[in-house]
Amino acid sequence: MDTTQGKVWFLVWLHLLVLGLAAFSLFPFVWMITTSLKPLNEVFAFPIRWWPVRVTVESYVSVWGIQSFSRYFANSTIIGLSATLLSVTFAVLAGYGFSRFRFRGSRFLMILVLVTQMFPGIMLVIPYFSMASKVGLINTYELLIITYTSFALPFSIWMLKGFFDSLPRELDEAALIDGCSRFGALRRVLLPVALPGIAATTVFSFLLAWNEFLFALVLLTTPQMYTITLGIANNIGQMRVQWNDLMAASVIATIPTIILYGFLEKYLVSGLTAGAIKD
Amino acid sequence: MPKRGHAPAAVVWYFLPAALVSFVVFLIPLVSVLWTSLERQTPGGGWEFVGLRNFLELPSDPLFLKALGNTTVFTLGSVVLHLLLGLVAALLLNEQIYGRRMFRVIALIPWMFSSVVVAGTWRWLLNSQFGPVNDTLRRLGLPSSIEWLGNVSLAMLSVIVANAWRGFPFVMVMCLAGLQAIPRVQYEAAAVDGAGAWHRFWFITLPNLRFVLTIAAILDVIWNFKYFDLVMIMTNGGPASSTEVVVTLVFRNAFEFFRVGYAAAQAVIVFLILAVFSGIYVRLLRV
Numbered sequence: 001m002d003t004t005q006g007k008v009w010f011l012v013w014l015h016l017l018v019l020g021l022a023a024f025s026l027f028p029f030v031w032m033i034t035t036s037l038k039p040l041n042e043v044f045a046f047p048i049r050w051w052p053v054r055v056t057v058e059s060y061v062s063v064w065g066i067q068s069f070s071r072y073f074a075n076s077t078i079i080g081l082s083a084t085l086l087s088v089t090f091a092v093l094a095g096y097g098f099s100r101f102r103f104r105g106s107r108f109l110m111i112l113v114l115v116t117q118m119f120p121g122i123m124l125v126i127p128y129f130s131m132a133s134k135v136g137l138i139n140t141y142e143l144l145i146i147t148y149t150s151f152a153l154p155f156s157i158w159m160l161k162g163f164f165d166s167l168p169r170e171l172d173e174a175a176l177i178d179g180c181s182r183f184g185a186l187r188r189v190l191l192p193v194a195l196p197g198i199a200a201t202t203v204f205s206f207l208l209a210w211n212e213f214l215f216a217l218v219l220l221t222t223p224q225m226y227t228i229t230l231g232i233a234n235n236i237g238q239m240r241v242q243w244n245d246l247m248a249a250s251v252i253a254t255i256p257t258i259i260l261y262g263f264l265e266k267y268l269v270s271g272l273t274a275g276a277i278k279d
Numbered sequence: 280m281p282k283r284g285h286a287p288a289a290v291v292w293y294f295l296p297a298a299l300v301s302f303v304v305f306l307i308p309l310v311s312v313l314w315t316s317l318e319r320q321t322p323g324g325g326w327e328f329v330g331l332r333n334f335l336e337l338p339s340d341p342l343f344l345k346a347l348g349n350t351t352v353f354t355l356g357s358v359v360l361h362l363l364l365g366l367v368a369a370l371l372l373n374e375q376i377y378g379r380r381m382f383r384v385i386a387l388i389p390w391m392f393s394s395v396v397v398a399g400t401w402r403w404l405l406n407s408q409f410g411p412v413n414d415t416l417r418r419l420g421l422p423s424s425i426e427w428l429g430n431v432s433l434a435m436l437s438v439i440v441a442n443a444w445r446g447f448p449f450v451m452v453m454c455l456a457g458l459q460a461i462p463r464v465q466y467e468a469a470a471v472d473g474a475g476a477w478h479r480f481w482f483i484t485l486p487n488l489r490f491v492l493t494i495a496a497i498l499d500v501i502w503n504f505k506y507f508d509l510v511m512i513m514t515n516g517g518p519a520s521s522t523e524v525v526v527t528l529v530f531r532n533a534f535e536f537f538r539v540g541y542a543a544a545q546a547v548i549v550f551l552i553l554a555v556f557s558g559i560y561v562r563l564l565r566v
Contacts, residue, residue, distance in 0.1 A: 047417075086296075093293045094296075101293070115557050118557040119550065121507065241403075250400060
């Protein structure tokens with residue numbers, strides 16, 4: 001067999017397959033964006049139009065201004081940022097603790113932390129709802145902030161423990177000798193070095209809170225308190241869906257994610273795989 | 280182990296904040312739901328202890344059995360497609376191709392969206408009259424007014440495909456990392472022996488990826504078995520319960536029919552099944 005010819009065919013097939021994969025990944029996103037830029041009569045034109053003839057941002061204006069998505073966006077931001085701040089802080093402390101102190105049952109605790117990630121949300125939300133009702137926390141930011149803080153903790157603690165494990169203990173020792181307290185050593189010396197790990201957990205925690213649906217659905221009942229996922233889900237549930245508005249809302253809901261990914265892609269992928277693969 | 284700089288008791292403060300919120304959000308509800316699964320609401324609004332009666336009713340509840348079957352189909356279908364697509368994508372994007380970095384970013388795109396956005400977008404893609412999927416079929420002269428989500432025999436397939444799109448990038452990222460960890464010498468040795476591409480894949484690549492693929496598969500089984508958002512929004516379990524999975528059924532029982540004790544029992548079954556897979560996962564990680 002002619003190897004050069006074989007190699008050319010291999011490259012042709014390879015690139016065709018890659019293009020197919022890219023089309024598969026990209027198409028729903030493209031369709032989302034083009035729909036969001038269509039006026040309503042083009043959304044429901046038949047035969048369908050793949051590209052808008054008249055490009056318009058009226059859906060974005062409508063969704064943001066009239067349909068209170070600015071409110072949902074604000075709710076999601078408040079909840080997401082607070083939960084991120086708390087979970088990263090708590091996870092830094094616990095991750096450092098697990099990394100530096102060995103005590104009886106610490107291994108068991110680590111596994112327990114890992115396993116809480118596997119709990120089905122639907123099982124927890126049943127008693128959680130009645131607990132929250134009893135103390136009058138339904139429809140509050142605080143409730144969702146605490147909830148999402150805990151949801152982000154297992155992954156974050158594992159991730160940061162791994163990160164602290166990779167930092168030499170001599171760093172702590174040196175800081176201690178220089179007169180730092182244990183806590184001071186963590187704050188002044190280790191935190192700056194652990195920044196990539198902290199960045200990855202930050203993104204993870206924020207996106208978890210930003211995208212969560214089930215607990216928001218059960219724990220938020222007044223539209224004023226809706227998060228952005230709940231606002232979108234509510235629109236999908238309408239009898240006659242205004243698809244251009246819905247796709248505009250979806251684009252808006254994804255913008256923070258795109259920004260975070262672009263910003264931290266490098267850390268995120270290496271961080272995720274470092275946490276996931278170890279042998 | 281010396282703990283310079285700290286009295287042993289002070290170590291507690293590192294764990295206390297995380298332990299406190301986890302206690303409230305994970306541990307109390309877990310104990311509480313186990314208890315609720317042994318109870319039933321009386322017509323008067325009180326609770327009575329019924330022992331295992333809720334659980335004993337499950338094997339003769341056709342809707343629960345159907346949901347359990349649907350969950351199995353949904354989970355298996357999704358995991359198999361995730362592994363296949365993820366592995367193929369990783370193999371392709373590990374080759375020397377033009378614009379490799381750009382294609383890697385593009386392949387990660389499905390990962391960006393929340394489940395709710397994915398569900399809405401796929402409902403629109405699969406819209407029988409105005410969706411691009413049916414329009415493509417129409418242009419090819421194929422049957423083109425298919426009700427993807429309104430047809431009892433197609434709805435589950437449609438949800439699985441949407442889920443395949445959403446979830447394959449995770450497996451791809453894992454496999455890419457795994458591929459980069461394969462020592463180059465193994466391939467060089469195979470090249471000396473004159474092994475073809477298929478042999479290299481079967482005897483070097485796949486064995487080296489076995490651990491990564493196993494971990495990804497188990498995690499994916501766990502995630503999809505308890506996955507609520509996509510089915511809830513894409514089909515709401517319909518049509519005619521053809522996509523009803525256990526978690527959406529639990530939701531309905533608890534928050535629509537208010538059979539809270541019974542819902543709790545069904546949720547506990549999900550928990551027990553996941554506990555088995557979590558056990559395997561912990562074993563594999565050898566932590």
